[in-house]
Amino acid sequence: MSTTFSARLRAATATLACASAVGVLAYALALRARARRGRCDADGVKNDTGSAREHRGSPSRADDDADDGDGDDDDESLGDEALTTSLSTSPTSSRATSRRASAGSMTEIITRAATCAYCAVDTATRRCEQCRAIFYCSPKCQRTHWVEEHREVCEPHAEMDEVRAMYHVAMNALSTWDADRGYAPVVDMFSHIMSRAAQVGDKNLECEAALIIAEIEINSIRRAYTVNELEDVRGGIDSEQFERITSATLRLAYDNKDKISEARAHLAVGDYYSMAMGDHEAALEHYGLARAYAKEEDMLPIETEACRRMRWTQSIRGDIDGAAVLSEEVLRLTRAYIAEQRHIASKAQDAEASLHDSGSGSPPTVPMMLREHWYLGGYENQEVYALKEHGCALRGERRMFERALVVARYQPAAVEAFEEALTKLDKHWRRHGLDAESDAEGADIKRQLHLHLADLYDNYLASADDVIKSQHHAKAVECRHAYEDMVPGSFGADVACALCDAPLGGLSIEDEPLAMTCAWDSCAKMHHFHTRCFNTIDTDANPGVMCPACPPR
Numbered sequence: 033m034s035t036t037f038s039a040r041l042r043a044a045t046a047t048l049a050c051a052s053a054v055g056v057l058a059y060a061l062a063l064r065a066r067a068r069r070g071r072c073d074a075d076g077v078k079n080d081t082g083s084a085r086e087h088r089g090s091p092s093r094a095d096d097d098a099d100d101g102d103g104d105d106d107d108e109s110l111g112d113e114a115l116t117t118s119l120s121t122s123p124t125s126s127r128a129t130s131r132r133a134s135a136g137s138m139t140e141i142i143t144r145a146a147t148c149a150y151c152a153v154d155t156a157t158r159r160c161e162q163c164r165a166i167f168y169c170s171p172k173c174q175r176t177h178w179v180e181e182h183r184e185v186c187e188p189h190a191e192m193d194e195v196r197a198m199y200h201v202a203m204n205a206l207s208t209w210d211a212d213r214g215y216a217p218v219v220d221m222f223s224h225i226m227s228r229a230a231q232v233g234d235k236n237l238e239c240e241a242a243l244i245i246a247e248i249e250i251n252s253i254r255r256a257y258t259v260n261e262l263e264d265v266r267g268g269i270d271s272e273q274f275e276r277i278t279s280a281t282l283r284l285a286y287d288n289k290d291k292i293s294e295a296r297a298h299l300a301v302g303d304y305y306s307m308a309m310g311d312h313e314a315a316l317e318h319y320g321l322a323r324a325y326a327k328e329e330d331m332l333p334i335e336t337e338a339c340r341r342m343r344w345t346q347s348i349r350g351d352i353d354g355a356a357v358l359s360e361e362v363l364r365l366t367r368a369y370i371a372e373q374r375h376i377a378s379k380a381q382d383a384e385a386s387l388h389d390s391g392s393g394s395p396p397t398v399p400m401m402l403r404e405h406w407y408l409g410g411y412e413n414q415e416v417y418a419l420k421e422h423g424c425a426l427r428g429e430r431r432m433f434e435r436a437l438v439v440a441r442y443q444p445a446a447v448e449a450f451e452e453a454l455t456k457l458d459k460h461w462r463r464h465g466l467d468a469e470s471d472a473e474g475a476d477i478k479r480q481l482h483l484h485l486a487d488l489y490d491n492y493l494a495s496a497d498d499v500i501k502s503q504h505h506a507k508a509v510e511c512r513h514a515y516e517d518m519v520p521g522s523f524g525a526d527v528a529c530a531l532c533d534a535p536l537g538g539l540s541i542e543d544e545p546l547a548m549t550c551a552w553d554s555c556a557k558m559h560h561f562h563t564r565c566f567n568t569i570d571t572d573a574n575p576g577v578m579c580p581a582c583p584p585r
Contacts, residue, residue: 158170172329179376195232239284245277253307275304295334299338302345316346319338332369339362366414370414411477423481453481482512486512487546489504491547506541508546522558524536530580534562544564546560546561
């Protein structure tokens with residue numbers, strides 16, 4: 033630790049000593065990050081990484097790759113007992129895969145311990161923490177070698193075998209866990225694993241367990257945000273316990289000198305500031321650090337998630353321009369990740385085909401694209417999900433039960449995003465033999481897309497040309513018909529406008545335009561209105577009311 037940094041750390045500690053909810057540890061780590069890195073620019077959002085003060089949709093399918101360990105010991109630690117205590121109580125969310133193969137038998141690799149098992153450079157300092165037998169020069173080489181070769185032969189080191197086995201059992205349980213049961217039992221499992229990992233000296237597994245605990249808590253709070261108002265959620269968060277969890281996790285990741293874990297930890301700390309403290313500036317700083325570390329390590333899923341959370345934060349702050357830029361980046365990164373995964377699947381298919389041709393294997397199969405365990409959102413086809421999110425960001429959505437901030441110039445692009453999402457979803461269903469009955473998540477997305485498009489075509493694509501207006505209205509009617517096919521009884525003469533009680537209509541070109549606040553996730557009762565009725569509402573007098581038919585909140 034440099035003299036300059038030590039002096040700044042002492043000054044920071046003295047300054048923050050009397051604060052009631054201060055995380056001196058992470059503040060010091062942020063100062064250290066500033067000394068190393070200066071500033072980072074996240075697509076138009078400048079983040080001063082040195083001012084990160086005080087100090088990640090729902091679980092999805094687990095990926096089938098065991099977690100790889102790496103990193104070196106450091107002379108700073110918090111102590112096993114303190115860490116276990118700080119992470120064992122809930123206040124209210126591992127890693128990804130990459131690409132290629134290497135040459136050489138296990139015996140040959142072991143004899144050249146300082147040589148990277150993937151690219152053969154002689155500067156390998158990272159070790160596989162599961163078998164402790166081979167080395168790598170970078171996380172990218174380690175992940176690549178794991179995906180294509182090493183996972184087939186890697187066996188846990190004897191003293192860590194039991195704890196690693198516990199970890200895999202816990203991960204399997206987590207991947208299929210029913211959220212309605214509550215996550216306290218899962219947190220207890222990973223707290224025990226973290227404690228055992230510390231006892232046997234498996235620092236990477238200790239950190240991984242801590243990260244998963246933090247991510248479970250973050251995702252639990254995010255789920256609460258989707259069905260409750262902001263203040264209701266924030267009032268139920270134990271901020272001090274949340275801070276202890278995120279601080280301890282960040283320190284473990286830093287001590288391991290593992291940028292991937294640090295990136296995940298900064299996501300958790302950013303969520304602490306965003307959701308528990310309402311400090312969006314600090315949240316953006318941590319998300320920016322997470323993105324910088326993930327980009328440095330070529331971890332597309334984590335970089336994507338960092339950009340997604342930055343976009344979400346910018347939307348909440350009302351910076352729709354910033355959210356639009358970040359949303360474009362999320363879409364770009366998602367597509368890059370999909371291309372990478374297809375490349376891996378193609379190489380695996382070629383390898384299986386070769387085995388089959390030689391009579392030593394089975395015919396190749398092309399697996400369905402599966403999402404990462406925690407990252408990349410809530411649907412197995414990531415491009416569909418990213419396009420839908422992109423359209424919502426362009427529409428100016430902020431969060432539940434809040435009026436959107438509509439920027440007219442982004443509405444045509446929102447239409448394009450939603451239309452493309454529908455096309456991609458239909459293609460995904462055809463490719464995998466799915467439909468609305470067999471794919472509930474996809475069906476829900478499809479319904480939302482139809483509602484958004486109907487609302488956009490009838491109300492937000494301004495044109496002085498009567499012909500174009502008529503074409504837009506016809507498209508809105510077409511979208512409502514598609515929605516009606518999925519949810520019968522939503523429109524038509526038998527349904528009333530929620531404001532004037534006259535027949536709603538909406539399924540004929542002769543019917544008047546409709547406004548649908550439910551498309552914005554702002555109305556839980558699916559209220560629909562004639563556009564002329566909706567436009568009589570004084571939005572200036574009621575800026576927080578998105579659905580005029582719902583009781584004021």
